[in-house]
Amino acid sequence: MHLPRLSTDRLSRKSAPSPEAEAPFAVWANLAGAERLTAVDARAEAAGLAPGMAVADARAMRPALRLAEADPRADAELLGRIADWCRRFTPLAAADPPHGLLMDISGAAHLFGGEAALLAEVERRLAAQGFAARAAIAPGPALARALARFSRLRHVAGGTTQAELEAIAAGLPIAALDLDAAARLRLDRAGLRSLGDLLARPRAPLTARLGAEAMARLDAIACRRREPISPRFEAPDFMAERRFPEGLTRQEDIERTLHGLAQELCLLLERHGVGARELEAVFYRVDGAVAHIETGTSRPLRDPGTIALLLRERLAVLAEEGLDTGYGYDVLRLGAARVERCAEPQEDLGLAGRANAHDARLDDLVDRLGARLGPRRVLRVYPQASHIPELAVTLRPASGPAPAAVEEAAPPPYLREGVPARPLRLFERPEPIEAVALTPDGPPLRFRWRRLLHELAAYEGPERIAPQWWSAPENAATRDYFYVEDREGGRFWLFREELLDRESQPPRWFVHGLF
Amino acid sequence: MSRSGSSERIVFLRRRIAALEAGGAPAPAAVPRDEGLSRLFDPGRGGLREALPARPTDAAAAAGFAFALALSRLRLRPQGGIVWIAEDMAARELGLPYGRGLQAAGLPPELLVLARTHRPRETLWAMEEALKSGAAVVIAESWADAGAYDLTASRRLALAARRGECAGLLLLPRAAGAAQRLASAAEARFEIAAGAPPPRAEGAPRPLPGPPAFRLRVVKARGLVGAFDPQAWRDIVFDHQEAEFHGAPFHALPRRASATPFDRPALAQKRAFA
Known part of the structure; x- marks a missing residue:
């Protein structure tokens, strides 16, 4: 299926019909430093405008021309959405950028009253939505693609013989091969105008001139070779x-x-x-x-x-x-x-x-x-082999597979007479606090966290947790953890971060968890 | 204080007067303290319970209490596991449950499912689903206010908990200090404050932190009306190894500081003379 006017249709189908909208319409983009038209609507084409024209020339020819800047991303998105829509006809639909769509309708056409009826319905429905579309059905995707673009023939039935298919392909112009400009010019100079001219010639010299890719495309159009459609979504089994x-x-x-x-x-x-x-x-x-x-x-x-x-x-x-x-x-x-x-x-x-x-x-x-919260929000906890507190466990989606089990050194030394040595809650990011300590390696006498002052009543520590020297970056800091209880009974897991090679700087304190 | 809060208090006092008139001997409470508590914490029963911090700074203690309650239920009913629902706001304020800490406290990590939610509505919905699912315990932390968590919501949760024979624990850190004013269909409501730190002798170095201690007030207990003074604070300590609560603290705690309700000194004096 070919949507030659995708860019202009995208914009004009949104605007209500009005006298202004009767004017020719074109989309332009800045190509290699010059403002050129990239797509024109039917009226503009009738008025003699064509893609590739300079904007200034087009304006000179048609002062009433309405212009809009091209938005390739919006075009691609729209094409994707149309491909989604096409899946109502068959599960195998693929976008064929920039302006095409491919659908594999084998086994699906009879549901819509046969291939011809399906063809008519697709075009009618797209036209109703404001898209100029040309569709074609053929035994091979490449042939259908070429027919939709370059031929009046729209329907090649499934039972057609290989010889007939090649005859149809022979009638198509060279442009159907999507060659670059230089190669096209060379073929043009050699007097080769249609695919039939190419098909009739010996392969080896052609391959040497055009490259294997172009020959593969030629074979695909002649249905000598079948190219699979890579659908936008995998068809469900x-x-x-x-x-x-x-x-x-x-x-x-x-x-x-x-x-x-x-x-x-x-x-x-x-x-x-x-x-x-x-x-x-x-x-x-x-x-x-x-x-x-x-x-x-x-x-x-x-x-x-x-x-x-x-x-x-x-x-x-x-x-x-x-x-x-x-x-x-x-x-x-x-x-x-x-x-x-x-x-x-x-x-x-x-x-x-x-x-x-x-x-x-x-x-x-x-x-x-x-289903409601999103699979990434429903988690299970898996222990990891790391002594860095935040890396010692990992949270993974509960519906997904579990990571490889970790060999754990039998019960971790976390308990001291009924006192867990790790907090029940850990902040995703340690929160910085202002702390006053008596000795450089001692606990903070008081600290201010979230604007509240906490006075030390009981503590345990420090527990030094050094970064993994074999994998840590140069400036990783050593942490000294303290289990601190304040006068109110609040229990905190604090740490002091010290950069080993920069001891002149005052240490920074953080709250990492709550008990 | 709301009508519900004061009526609980009146029922409690009436019981007490009746006991005085009948036996003559002053009974401290209709049900002995620890038996009452263990009945209240009875892990065999499903139902919705609420934990509210006394002050905003006690939110972590309230969460710790809810977790301790969950552990004591899991000990009796190990199948099913814990579903912990953490709202983003609560996670920002209190942090997320930490696997190693839970493990250290006695919860094998494979028993936990952690669900994160954006809004109170989602949290309450997830809690209702989880209560119906046959999990042993559901803990939900929500930043909901009275608008989001109203009578209808609490009634739905309570019904789901009863039907699923599941213990639901709803933590409402935002409603700090509002335990007496909240109206809900929950089975029980606890107001939690952090337990007092271990005392420090003159001249001695600072002590080590003790095991997790809480001060709690049973503001509401359906089916046990009159068994608890809704204004009396009591100290409890959670023993991780046995996964049970002890009425008395582990370390010899001077009764003065911990038993005093911080907001009602007059009442405390009266109780001291009684």
Whole structure:
């Protein structure tokens, strides 16, 4: 599919029709120091303007020309969104920058009444949204791409023989090869105008002149070689979808449909003996917008109720952020993007089985919390082999895999007569304090933290924690930790930071944790 | 003081008068102190409990108390684990739960799931979900004010806790000092202050910090109405090895400082004479 006027359509479909909007419209960018047009709309083209023209020339030709600066990023984003939208026709859709889209419709066209009907529907729907689009269907993606751009022929049926395909390819101009300007000029000078001229010639000299890449492209267009489409999103292995003649707008309806889809999906999963680890629900709105929700699970899932519950959480988040149902969603699709072999539920007797059931419930909780809060906000604690306090544990998403277990020196010497030597709470960043100490290596007599003055009542320390000399940067500081209790009973874990080679500077004090 | 707070106090006093009239001997409380506490902390029961610091600086102590309570429940019911919900604001003010510290205090890290939330609403939602999920204990720290944590919210949480047979501990550091004014459907509410530091003898060097000590006031205890004086402070110490609370402090604590309610000296004198 080719969208030749993507840049201008992007802007003009936003503005309301008005007398001004009748004027020709073009987009310009600063290319190699000169302001040149990069895209023109249909009226501008009819008026004789073309991409590559200097802005000043264009203005001189058409004083009424409306201009806007090019925004390649917005164009690319829009193209991506259109590719998403295209996935309502087939799961395999890919953006083909700068102005194209590729869809693999094998096995999908009959759902829309055949290839020709599908072609018409795609173009009609895009035109309704304000995009000038030319689509073509062919047995090979490269051929379809070339047809959409350079040929009137729009539909090459699947059963066409190789000879016929080559005849079609032969009619295409050299430009379909996407060669650089110099190579094109050389071919032009040699009198080669169409692909047929190239196909008829011996390969070896051509390869030497044009390079292997161009020849590969030529082969692809002639369908001698099949190039795969690399889709924007991996097509899910298992999916279920529903289409509605009218868009769904009520959230309850959407939830109910999702529940139905979950049941269908679970049947599929069960037949293959797998469970979903990543789920993806896609909503296609009537007016072309596409909403995605994705959620991961911490164990292979194939229970429709649980899946529907997870999706409901995600949907609730969307609803809180303002889910715009607009004219409604007319296609809903639920897919399992990643699956894993799922152990058959086994009835166990005894306590072990009960404990497992419990873990499963906790896993479900982790998924549900993760669906709403984001998987990176639901964490588990894993000990690490490090003596630096903040590196001694790591927090990882609870739904993800656990890091390799660390060999721990049997019970760490953290307990002194019922007194834990590590704080219950640690600040993500140590907070600087003002402290007054009597001796250079002693505890602070008093310190000011968050504008409050604390007086020392009891303490233990110092416990010296040096940086890892084998990996620390040059200026890493040694820390002397103190367990300090103030007159009010507040318990703090303070440290004094000392730069070993700069002892003349006063030491800096920090609060690192609270007991 | 709110109506609920004063009515608890009146019930307590009535019980006490009844006991005086019946037996003649002055009974300090209807239920002996430690038995009452252990019934209140009874880890077998599910339910929603609230911990509020007495002063803003006691927030860490309140969190420590909630964790100690969680540990004592886990000792009896090890399956299920702890779900700890930390709101961003609370994490900024108090820090995040530290794995090594929890380990040192007796919690194996694999039993912990830590959920971080942005807003009080999220925290309360996550807490309700967690209470229903069959975790043994759910600790939630929320910066919620009375607007976000109202009767409806607390009722939902209390129901979820009862249904899930789960102990829910809600820490409200922002409501420091407001324990008597809060209205909620919780089973019990504790007002926590940090325990007094160990005393220092004249001329002696500064002592070592003792085990985690708290001063607490049972502001509300459903089902145990009248068993606790909602205005009496008591000292408790948590023993990590046994994972249980002791009514008396480990080190010989002079009764004067610790038993005095810091905001009601007159009441303290009366109690001293009683």
